[in-house]
Amino acid sequence: MLKVFNTASQKKEEFVPLQAGKVSMYVCGPTVYNYIHVGNARSAIAFDVIRRYLIFSGYDVNFVSNFTDVDDKIINRAQEEGVSEKEIADKYIKAFYADTIPLNILPATKRTRATEVIEDIISFIQDLIGKGYAYESGGDVYFRVRKFPDYGILTHESLDDLEVGASGRLDDADQDLKEDPLDFALWKNEKRPVIRWDSPWGKGRPGWHIECSVMSTKYLGKTIDIHGGGIDLAFPHHTDEIAQSEARNGQKFVDYWLHNGFVNVNNEKMSKSLGNFTTVHQLLAEYDDPMAIRYLMASTQYRRPINYSKDELERAQTELDRIRTAYRRLDSLIGSSDLGDDQQIEDQLTKIRADFVAAMDDDFNVANANSAIFDLVRLANSYVDKAQVKKNSALKILQLLNDLTGVLGIGDLSAQQKQEAYSQQLSQLLKRRQQAREKKDWHLSDQLRDQINQLGYQVIDSTSGQRVEKL
Numbered sequence: 001m002l003k004v005f006n007t008a009s010q011k012k013e014e015f016v017p018l019q020a021g022k023v024s025m026y027v028c029g030p031t032v033y034n035y036i037h038v039g040n041a042r043s044a045i046a047f048d049v050i051r052r053y054l055i056f057s058g059y060d061v062n063f064v065s066n067f068t069d070v071d072d073k074i075i076n077r078a079q080e081e082g083v084s085e086k087e088i089a090d091k092y093i094k095a096f097y098a099d100t101i102p103l104n105i106l107p108a109t110k111r112t113r114a115t116e117v118i119e120d121i122i123s124f125i126q127d128l129i130g131k132g133y134a135y136e137s138g139g140d141v142y143f144r145v146r147k148f149p150d151y152g153i154l155t156h157e158s159l160d161d162l163e164v165g166a167s168g169r170l171d172d173a174d175q176d177l178k179e180d181p182l183d184f185a186l187w188k189n190e191k192r193p194v195i196r197w198d199s200p201w202g203k204g205r206p207g208w209h210i211e212c213s214v215m216s217t218k219y220l221g222k223t224i225d226i227h228g229g230g231i232d233l234a235f236p237h238h239t240d241e242i243a244q245s246e247a248r249n250g251q252k253f254v255d256y257w258l259h260n261g262f263v264n265v266n267n268e269k270m271s272k273s274l275g276n277f278t279t280v281h282q283l284l285a286e287y288d289d290p291m292a293i294r295y296l297m298a299s300t301q302y303r304r305p306i307n308y309s310k311d312e313l314e315r316a317q318t319e320l321d322r323i324r325t326a327y328r329r330l331d332s333l334i335g336s337s338d339l340g341d342d343q344q345i346e347d348q349l350t351k352i353r354a355d356f357v358a359a360m361d362d363d364f365n366v367a368n369a370n371s372a373i374f375d376l377v378r379l380a381n382s383y384v385d386k387a388q389v390k391k392n393s394a395l396k397i398l399q400l401l402n403d404l405t406g407v408l409g410i411g412d413l414s415a416q417q418k419q420e421a422y423s424q425q426l427s428q429l430l431k432r433r434q435q436a437r438e439k440k441d442w443h444l445s446d447q448l449r450d451q452i453n454q455l456g457y458q459v460i461d462s463t464s465g466q467r468v469e470k471l
């Protein structure tokens with residue numbers, strides 16, 4: 001039975017999805033004004049491992065994430081560079097895929113840009129105004145925090161605690177527009193000729209928090225199973241998401257809140273001022289095996305901090321190479337081995353798999369799960385050293401090794417080329433799309449097209465079938 005640590009209850013809880021066999025999952029994506037940093041990559045990999053384990057456990061996972069492509073940082077960047085906000089967003093969305101594809105992150109079932117749902121955002125805000133939870137002031141719209149008594153429930157802070165914190169922010173330029181310093185913006189009036197939309201409150205743009213509430217509700221429904229993101233997002237971002245969504249929808253927003261821990265660089269918090277701010281773009285340029293970066297992040301439990309350093313990366317590379325070597329050694333013997341099974345091997349495989357599952361079922365404890373993987377590596381190596389290797393047993397060891405390491409997402413071990421895992425992902429998506437089209441399931445076919453786009457390809461349909469071209 002899977003147990004997950006829910007930030008809202010601060011406890012490990014039994015995971016029971018809303019619908020048997022299905023999981024709806026939303027993870028906050030990046031603001032696209034720069035290359036993603038190792039902290040963004042850590043979050044993406046942490047939730048990719050969680051998603052892969054849910055799939056491994058037999059769940060059908062509907063995974064939605066977003067790009068925040070309208071924001072002060074994007075506007076500032078566009079002005080500095082003398083280009084449009086869309087050009088900045090397009091550039092860094094492309095860079096996001098260029099950085100995350102080599103890290104073997106599965107494409108989202110649906111990944112939306114905030115600017116694609118502006119109409120939905122406006123009508124969501126209108127509903128909140130209609131219910132008395134929000135008010136217009138000077139062309140801005142604010143959420144009336146005191147009208148939502150459970151505000152702060154996620155991080156266990158009362159309105160009074162929060163009020164003390166908010167009073168320190170009174171120099172905020174918008175304070176005189178708010179009824180209460182605790183209130184937060186759903187819509188910002190925009191006088192400058194920058195990215196903005198017409199709305200019932202004049203020209204403006206959405207606040208950041210409202211985007212995720214709208215996208216989660218639109219694509220996954222009013223109540224979802226899992227909402228994830230970095231622990232720094234719990235307050236105010238996720239706290240505000242809960243308030244808006246539950247006020248508007250009148251029902252619980254999220255059953256399980258999962259938050260990943262930070263990344264430190266050389267044992268220090270990563271920050272621009274310390275000069276240790278590391279982008280994935282830099283890392284991929286410096287390091288020629290992206291799977292070592294992936295392994296380093298995937299083999300640390302999602303809530304624990306990761307210390308990134310050259311030494312840690314070297315250690316990860318050594319461990320990864322040990323797994324690959326064990327696989328190849330055993331694989332190379334298969335052609336010359338006799339058919340047949342070794343009962344003793346079968347028993348050990350059953351135990352290793354059970355150990356792996358028990359570890360992952362305990363709030364995705366990848367450190368313990370990885371110990372089970374190394375039990376398997378040792379088993380593979382000792383089997384190779386035996387005089388007689390039986391083919392069926394050897395194949396089962398290799399299969400289990402691929403299945404378990406597949407949850408960490410370190411690529412198909414049978415692939416000799418490091419890039420092969422990625423082209424395999426592409427060909428699987430194409431195959432599934434072909435099948436969907438044969439069954440005239442256009443909805444699934446479109447979803448798969450979207451996922452293929454996320455791998456940097458477009459599909460072209462013709463009478464002779466589908467083919468792909470690089471975007």
Ligand SMILES: [Zn+2]
Nearest residue numbers: 028029212237
């Ligand atoms: Zn979000």
